Amino acid sequence: MQYKLIGNTMPAVEVLFDAPGESMITQSGGMAWMSAGIDMETSTNGGILKGVGRMFAGESIFMARYIAQTAGATIAFASTVAGEILPINVGETGGLICQKGAFLCSEPSVNLNITLTKKFSSGLFGGEGFILQDISGQGMVFLEIDGDKVIKELAPGEVLKVDTGNVVAFDRNVKYEVETVKGLKNIFLGGEGLFLTKLTGPGKVILQTQNFNEFAGRIARMIPSR
Secondary structure, three states: EEEEOOOOOOOOEEEOOOOOOOOOEEEEOOOOEOOOEEEEEEOOOOOOOHHHHHHHHOOOOOOOEEEEOOOEEEEEOOOOOOOOEEEHHHHHHEEEEEEOEEEEEOOOOOEEEEEOOOOEEEEEEOOOOOOOEEEEEEEEEEEEEEEEEEEEEOOOOOOOEOOHEEEEEEEOOOOOEEEEOOOOOHHOOOOOOOOOOOOEEEEEEEEEEHHHHHHHHHHHHHHHOO
């Protein structure tokens, strides 16, 4: 399998299958275009319980698998919002914890599971839900980035505090928790909400410069109501 990234504002990843039998998986509706010589199969990709778990993690219950029938067939998966697509070799990272909705597509050797935040308060108040995505296995996975990506390498004990919607993914070594913004004036007048995500190294952290849910909320507030 080979791939190339296409576009800047609303990018896509186009995959070239080198041999029959190679395949890619994505959530339902993730494919943008494909050539002849590719078959599609739809399943829960691991059973109904795994599918329901993905639903709570922001993905669809059913996954689509696209299988090459001929060498040289191509297929593309496009991002859903303006930003970037980040390719990651999962085998080289040892796995990642991602926010819900970050997964775009992957090779079938990549495992997409759910994981609970270690602290209940993190899931209850963190803004990204109690359930996160655990990506493991071998092969390539492609993540969606809202806006531009920012990658930071945290040293042991180094702390980074982030607006939760700007977190894309982090290494399993990184400690994840949510803390309350201090001070009543900061809470009610600061405009940043009640909580921040606290990430503690060592490990890699992937951030995004735009929080699309927050952006969509601002647009929604501008729409006149009858």
